[in-house]
Amino acid sequence: MTAGQSEGGERKYQRIANALRAAIDAGEYRPGDRLPGENDLMAAYQVARMTARQALSVLQSEGLAEARKGAGVFVRTFRPLRRRGIQRLAQGQWGTGRSVWSADLDEDRDIVVDGITVTEQDTPDHIADVLGLSEDERVCARSRRFVLDGKPVLLSTSYLPMSVVDGSAITQEDSGPGGVYARLAELGHAPARFREEIRSRMPTTTEAEDLRLATGTPVFLMCRTAFTEGGRAVEVNEMVLDAGSYILEYDFNA
Amino acid sequence: MTAGQSEGGERKYQRIANALRAAIDAGEYRPGDRLPGENDLMAAYQVARMTARQALSVLQSEGLAEARKGAGVFVRTFRPLRRRGIQRLAQGQWGTGRSVWSADLDEDRDIVVDGITVTEQDTPDHIADVLGLSEDERVCARSRRFVLDGKPVLLSTSYLPMSVVDGSAITQEDSGPGGVYARLAELGHAPARFREEIRSRMPTTTEAEDLRLATGTPVFLMCRTAFTEGGRAVEVNEMVLDAGSYILEYDFNA
DNA sequence: CAGTGGTCTAGACCACGTT
DNA sequence: ACGTGGTCTAGACCACTGC
The missing domain is CATH 1.10.10.10 (Winged helix-like DNA-binding domain superfamily/Winged helix DNA-binding domain)
Structure with a gap:
């Protein structure tokens, strides 16, 4: 044979x-x-x-x-971060209880944020849909990269309407104490509700390079939308996460 | 050359x-x-x-x-289901607002639950940890499979302490109106809080066969723990989802 | 420099689906 | 029967790592 x-x-x-x-x-x-x-x-x-x-x-x-x-x-080694979707954006916090997968709780880990860029640009179509903007309105795009122990683990780009954030610190690289959400509140657009949508798929070639992914590692695609009390969407944050580096956690009441 | x-x-x-x-x-x-x-x-x-x-x-x-x-x-075709992590288990519901990724809202889709099995068994170690059970305590394991348009998309196994559910309809294939959580409430262990933990990785050979996954499709691993008002964990539900068939959504307040 | 994985060639037989 | 993708062989050159 x-x-x-x-x-x-x-x-x-x-x-x-x-x-x-x-x-x-x-x-x-x-x-x-x-x-x-x-x-x-x-x-x-x-x-x-x-x-x-x-x-x-x-x-x-x-x-x-x-x-x-x-x-x-x-x-391969699997040492994921735990990302608490709700507590990180809310105040209420109930007691702990054992977690299913053991994971480092952001302590003792060397997390660096770098590559911050802030630009004013035309609004991508799918972002315009969510923010309810017309074609000619422009947005402020804030991009960041999270690096854990020397390896990039998360890419994030946040879109905010220029009509809302123009002239504020949001258009600066340093958005000031409390970050973008504190500035939005000062502008009268305090986020009151959030929606996080999560998908997972294999990375594109570009994503694999940017996150320096080993073959066989999928990515999470997460999209968070922030709504004001009045129901207006004021921010859309698109993220790409190395799925091997994260456990996503959501705690909520019945 | x-x-x-x-x-x-x-x-x-x-x-x-x-x-x-x-x-x-x-x-x-x-x-x-x-x-x-x-x-x-x-x-x-x-x-x-x-x-x-x-x-x-x-x-x-x-x-x-x-x-x-x-x-x-x-x-490939990408027609995912949208799984609302919080609304499906809670009552409160705020208005809609545009969603980022279009997706079918569980309507007009042929979803079938099959392969239900209910067994009493020894407690797997990692489940015992979460439920706070000693080694010799046994659990009721309820397994299900969700099939969408003829293709399996989700495998689920739920673990509950026998000491809590023995003698109730929970140990039957048909857990009755309102399902397991309604029975738990009747038993004085009404779930008050939930924790969902999510990972993603490439499937094992077995998982790929069970879910009939195309190559290049990752899976979500989701683990939901239900806690009573007193903070006791009364149920752990381990799920494997075809990542190409789902968008996970979490809506919550600031 | 020796060894490693990454890419590439030019053949082959097989199980399977469609015709 | 034919074409498809799935598996397999036996070679080759290359870029990179580690000594």
Whole structure:
């Protein structure tokens, strides 16, 4: 047999991938350890390079392993941040109770915000829809990047109508104490209600580069809209999150 | 040149993938349309089979396209459900306001719940932690599957302490009018607060089969814990969602 | 510089869906 | 029967990492 899959069992690359996965689960390889490389697998299983490669790619696309060019394939580490969707924007806070997934609570982690840019620009169509703006109205776009332990984990762009924020500190890189929402309140547009919408998909090539994502890591797309008491949408914040770096949490009453 | 990447530009497979992606974005290929196959790309771009294949695999891993064995590679359709995390469990409801991503509001969609099983079993460790149960206490496990238009989109397993629910309708497949939470209320353990925790990652092989996921589709892992007024956790619901089928939405006050 | 993963070629057989 | 994607082989050159 030169090639082709012969009998009714599982594929060769799956057999190899399963063996490696089992070894990881069994603790034979721990997070950060180097897995057998392409050459090792070719020798051990008597397969061609591409087959060994595909086996390793299975583990990568499952998010279990991560290839580093010129170095090897390594077992991935999962140390997510916990992002509390509601408490971070509200005051009321009920007691704790055990959490399901253990996670670092933003303590002892080196989080840096960088790459802040603020521009006035034309309003993208889908943003105009949500903010209820006409075609010719412009918006203030505030972009930021969150970097955790040297790796970017979140990209954020916030859109606010120029008709609301013009002349305020919101159009400055430093929006002042209390941030954008405090300034909105001073302008008579205090956010009273929020809506967060969440999707998840594989990243585009650009997103993967910007967030330096390992292959096999999806992203969260989060879009938060802030409404005033009167029901007007005054801010839309579009975010892209490294899904491997976050646990999203929402606490609410019945 | 027999092989190898020559100059400083983008890879061949990326060039092809980018061209196809642009054509999709431009509307030349619409959702459900068949894309050029491996043979077409080999001829059009003068590349080897594996290179054409890798170009198509880029689109699949981005979730843009989907391969059907023996038929071709097709542009994916994205028609997600909207799951309102808070309103579905609370009464208060403020007005609408435009939503960012258009989505079907659970209307006009054929949603079926099947595969209901209810068992009494030993408590998995991580569930015991959250429910605050000792090792020998047992739980009632209620599993369900949601099927949308013939495709499974959500797997759910709910755990409740036997010491709380024994003898009630909760241990029956049909938990009665108002469901599990109504029964818990009757038992004096009315849920007053909820916590939902969300992660996203690529599916395991098993999850991909159970949800019949196309390659390149991540899953949401959602864990909801229900607390009584006194702060006791009385239910933990672990869910696996097809991320391509859902938009998660949380509305809350400042 | 030796070894690693990343890309690429030019063939092959197979299971599957459509015709 | 034919074309499709899925798997597999046995080679190759390249860029990068780590010693």
